[in-house]
Every structure is written in structure tokens, then in C-alpha cells.
Amino acid sequence: MRLRRVNPIKEILRPLGQLLIFVIGSAVIISAFVLLLALLLRPTRTDIDIFQVSLILLPQVLIDGITLGFMYAIIAMGYTMVYGVLEFINFAHGEFVMFGAFAGVELLIWLNAQGVLRTSEMWLALLWLVLAVLLGMSVGGALAVSAERFAYRPLRGTPRLVPLIAAIGVSFLLQDTMRFLQSAINGDFYRTFPEFGPFAQRLTLFSLSIDERPINIAVQYKAILLISFAIIMLVALNYLVNATRLGKAIRSVAQDQRTASLMGIDVNRIIALTFLIGGAMGGAAGVLWTFRFTRADPYMGFIPGLKAFTAAVLGGIGSIVGAMLGGMVLGLLESFAASYFSIFSRGAFGAEYKDIFAFGILILVLIFRPQGLLGGKTTQKA
Template identity: 55%
Template structure:
């Protein structure tokens, strides 16, 4: 008890924020340096000449000029991935099983959030909402999305995973794939039966579309032009808040201690009076609601959601969880941010550097390649303990 609480709960709030800052700065700096070196190497190449003739800037100036925007995009999407990856990693930590349906839990969160904003929009026009109103409405949508996603995640565990506990490893995995597919169509069916179409577009909130220049006062050439959409700020803020809350829950509360105990050894935990089933449900609730929140943030950023929206972010977030070391909360954070950065850099520069031969459409493949390489060469991830043989 003393060991965990002794350092004081405040530490569990400050530590993750510092960690996140380090991760973002580190990953961003590393990617930027690699990119700048590449840009220097590419000077005078065909790509350079092409840029000179079409946009009137050299490849070096182009790379540096775009860096801030790319970094901010990478950070935004990285935090979304981190929030999803936490769901995978928590479930893996407790049950040693990949919850494939997590990507659909994410989609359910996205739909619930978008639907509630659409409902709000019918009552009161969201486009004209002021700052406080906009934040309130978005917060409400976020909560509804979290509640729905968390609820469905618990239900899924009860119906499709709990009866299979203790069976050979591949059995629950196949069941999870089944749930994932069934949920996609259940979302589609509900949406198309109630609204007549299976994709939804989030109503515009004009306040979130404003572009801010937070560093204009610095008067440094590239930095003063940094342009952040309020939307991205909201996503980053919401994600950071939630990640801190989760970290606090798991590391500094009694419930969190129970979760860690079950993850370490369910049998002993049960002997010591912890309700293992309840804790597993709770894990799904927490992981699911984080996924749902990520869904709402994703919807805010990319505006359109469809029932299959979860597949790509889901698999990328899984890649992030593996990259960071599955079962490790800090690892999921790190993995999400790194993957978001790499993806953002690939999306922004791949096309330019290869003269359009390999464009941004390869950025999904980058995530898959990272996943494959990490699993083969470092299956326990950047921060993970040794799970290679178990997996």
C-alpha cells in the first residue's frame, strides 16, 4: 500500500503528462531530424527540381516549412491511436487476448457521438455555438460515446468471451473476429433502418474550425506561421485528460490495484478476495469507453463516419500497442504517438520525395510494415516485458 500510495496521487497525475510531453517531443524531434537529413540528401534530385518548377521552393525549404503542421497532425492522430491502443493493451494485460472487436467499439463510440451531436443540432444550431457552448456540446457527445462504447464492450465480453475463458488460445480470437464483423453489420443495420443511410456526417461547429496562430508573438520565421485548428487542440486536450485519468485510475486507486492484481495472476487475486469477473468487466468498460472517446475525437477530426470506420484505426492502434509493448500502459501511449508521427510524416512527404510515384496512399501500409517488423524483431515492443513466447 505504502509503495503505491506513498509517492502521493499527485505524482500519478504529473508523471504521465511529463511522459507524454517527452514522447511527443522525442518522437517529433526524431522524425523531424530524419526528414531534414533526407531533405538535404535529396537536394538537387529530380524531386527537388519538380518542386522548384511547380511550387517555386526547394525541397529543403518545403520540408522545413511543412514541419510544424505535420508535427501537429501527427500529434493529434497519435493521441487518438494512443487512446484506442490503451483499450487493446488493458484487455491484453488482463486476459492475454487480442480483442479484435475493439475497432468496432471505437466505431460505436464514433456513431453515438455523431448521432448525439446531430440530435443536438436539430434542437439548436451548433454551427453558431460559442466557445463554452461548443465545448459543452462536444463534452456531452464524448460522454455519450464513451457510455455507449463502454456498455457494448462489457456486453460483448459477457456474451462472446466469458463462455470461452480457459479454452485454447485461438478460440476466443476467432470469436472476437466474429463479434467484430457482426458489430459492423449491426451498426450498419441500425443506422440504415433508422436514418436510411449508413454513413453519417458530424454537424459543423464553426468554432472548432477556426485556425489559431498560437506562436505568432514569437516572431520566428517558420514558427510564427504555425496554424492550429481548434479541432486539433480539442482532440489533444481531451485525449491528454483521458489518458491522465486512466493512468490515475490504474495506478493510484484501489480498483486499479485490483486490475493490476488480476492482470498479474487471476487465481491468486481471486483467493485474496478480488471479484475477477467484475474486474474483467470493468477493464472492458474502461478500455471500451476510451475507445469510444477516441471514436468521437476521430469523428470530429475527419467529419465522416461509416460502420467500417474502425478497421484501419483499430489495426493501427493495435500496431501501436504492440510497438509500445502490449500489456504496458505507458507503452501504448508511446506506441500511439510514434505511430501517429510516422504516419503523418509518411502521408505528408512520401509523395513529394518520390515525385508522386508512391503517394500518401502508402501510409496505411507503413503502419502494417511497422507492425510486422516489430512483431518479428522485437515482439515485446519498445517498453514491454517478455511476452514473445506466450504470444
């Protein structure tokens, strides 16, 4: 732990710089690898010019990957903070994401039914979206705190397996609770994000031409919004943990609970707050996730949760910066795998294998670098 005075400006700029490096660095490395592979495979393919196809796809794949990466990074915060403090994998974190998503979507559907969403003004639409994200955050946070209070706290100090199994129970219970609620109220168990605002419009950055074919490099406002939301949240979290009294308390509890409590820190309160922060990030990520993929269903949180955990392990679990890097790398890799697998394998393997890809990475990381890309101390052997 660093016992220095913090400079607030620096604490905001540092994570911004780190994020920029992570995004550009992993994007460049992965793109270069794919393009090189395409170049090498070019002579073997007579059906299409694989290099050109790859190049045309690249901008969209990069934007998708970065968006996905940011979402993984936000979800991974919940895992990594809870792991940092309790050394406990909260399997139910994906369900906090799902509940947040439903809260946001339900709010927007209700607003839509009232007719207030029929606007083409960007700022107004943005306001409603922010409102939905805030609601998602509060629901996710509240749920995380209650799960901690009623399911995890009674089990603190028991053998390691016990809270882990209870967490799986919480995850399953929450999934079917939401399914029950949705089925009883709406008759079906999934909801669709309402279309509103000018988010689907594209902002053309620049255009260029490859072999006389013009390519517009354009970004949806949606993607820009998602990325900005994510950056704001990650920077805020980083500030909270590194530059405030509360953050200092969280870090001290993560280091040594008993000593922290001797120093006058209410350990139970700090653990609950850690869950609150993680759950709120998850809830927000849920709303953003449905904003991006339009569908909210009770089982939506599970696989993203698993992948966000992979991202946290990839970056070094327990480390916030690591989770950001891990999320980015995983999001980009997944997006690249989903798009290029089928081109490179002549359609034999498609985007279905992107999940396998993520778990393959998890296993490889665990074999070769179990402490993660940036991790150092939290992962102990056996």
C-alpha cells in the same frame, strides 16, 4: 507490483511528463530524420527546393501527427488493458470505437436539428462536444461489457484460437448491425459530423519567414481540443490504474488471476470493468475521430483499431505507458509518410501507402523487438 504508498500528485504529473517526453522526443527525432533526408536529396532535385518544401509542411504535419498519435494512444488503451488482463486480442475493439462515434454523432445531429448547436460561444459548443464524448464513452463501454459477457466470458478457458475467432465474429457482427440500423433508420449507412462552434478557427502561435516567405504557425482549436481531451483521458486512466484500489485489483488480476481471486478479488467483475474502461476510451476516441475526420461509417473502426493494436505492440503490449509511446510514434510516422512520401518519390507513391507503412512497422517490430519499445515481461516467445 509495487507495494508502496502512492502520491496522487505524482501519479498525475508523471504521465504528463512522460507524454511530454514522448511527444517532443518522437517529433524531434522523426522531423530531424526527414529534414536530413531532404537535405541529402536536395542536390538531386531540380524541380523544387525539397528542403524548403519539407520545412514549410513540417508544422502542419507535426500537429496532424500528434493529434493522430493521441487518438491511436486512446484506442490502444483498450487493446493493451484487455491484453494485459486476459492475454487476448480483442479484434472487436475497433467496433466499440465505431459505435461510440455513431452515438456521439447521432446526438449532435439531433441537437443540431433542435437548433441548439447554432452558437458561436466556445464554452457552449464545448459543452455539447463533451456531452457527445460522454455519450460515446457510455455506449462504447456498455457494448464492450456486453460483448465480454455474452461472447467472451463463455469462452474463457478454451483453446486460444476460440476466443480470437469469436472476437472476429463480434467485430463483423457489430459492423453490419450498425450498417443495418443506419440503413433502416436513415436510408444510408454513414453520418457526417455536424459543423458547429468555432472549432475550425485557428490560433496563430507565431510566424516566421523562410526566404522572405511568411509562414504562420497556426493551430486549429480542434486540434488543441483533441489533444487536451486525450491528455485528460490518458492521465485519468493512468491514475485509475496506478493509484486507486480498482487499479490495484486490475493489476493483480493481470498478474495472476487465480491468486488474485484467492485474495478476495472478484475476477469476473474486474475483467468486466477492464472491458468497460477500454470500451469507454474507445467510444470517446470514436467521437473524437469523427470530430477530426467528420465521417462516421460502420467500417471506420477497423483500420484505426488495427493500427492502434500496432501502436500497442510497438510500445510493448500490456503496458499503458508503452501504448502512449507507441501511439505517438505511429501517429507521427503515419502523418509524415502521408505527407512526405509523394514529395520524396516525385509523386510515384502517395498517401495511399500510409497503411502499408504502419503494418511494415508492425512486422519490423515483431522481428527485431517483439517485446516492444518499453515492454518487458508480457510477451513470451512461441
